[in-house]
Amino acid sequence: MEFYSFITVMILGAIVTYGMYLTITTVADKVFEKQKFDIHHKNTEITLPLRLQAYERMCLFLERITPSNLLLRLAPSASNALELQQILLHEIREEFNHNLAQQIYISNDAWGQIVNAMNEIVSVVNQAAAEIPSEAPASELAKKIFAQVIQKEIQPTTHALVFLKQEIQGVFK
Numbered sequence: 001m002e003f004y005s006f007i008t009v010m011i012l013g014a015i016v017t018y019g020m021y022l023t024i025t026t027v028a029d030k031v032f033e034k035q036k037f038d039i040h041h042k043n044t045e046i047t048l049p050l051r052l053q054a055y056e057r058m059c060l061f062l063e064r065i066t067p068s069n070l071l072l073r074l075a076p077s078a079s080n081a082l083e084l085q086q087i088l089l090h091e092i093r094e095e096f097n098h099n100l101a102q103q104i105y106i107s108n109d110a111w112g113q114i115v116n117a118m119n120e121i122v123s124v125v126n127q128a129a130a131e132i133p134s135e136a137p138a139s140e141l142a143k144k145i146f147a148q149v150i151q152k153e154i155q156p157t158t159h160a161l162v163f164l165k166q167e168i169q170g171v172f173k
Contacts, residue, residue, distance in 0.1 A: 054105035
């Protein structure tokens, strides 16, 4: 009998120990999940405004380098086509360099869209400049750039802007 009592006590002890183990691990898992949620929530609270600001700045960048906006802003300051080409390319590079750090807060796909749009605009400016003499009036280059953009039917920045807007709307869904 004493042997059975000992076995019974051991089995009950094992059951109680296992029950305590399950209780402790369940509570620990819940505490860990709560801490993980709190950290994620705090992280989102800090980074979301930075991400939104980055998307805003990159939308502004794309709007500023859109050929029509660039030309309206910069064409009057140039005396010939070569000077206008240099001013336009300089302005695009400066705008890009000013916003370079924003890539940290946006997706790689969004950054790729922005770089592609910028490269397409640089290409349009260079192609238009190659088609006219460098001493031609700045207005000739401006007309040529407008003509190339019109041939494309959409502004080179349109796809990137649409992509950015869709991506940031995904954050709020």
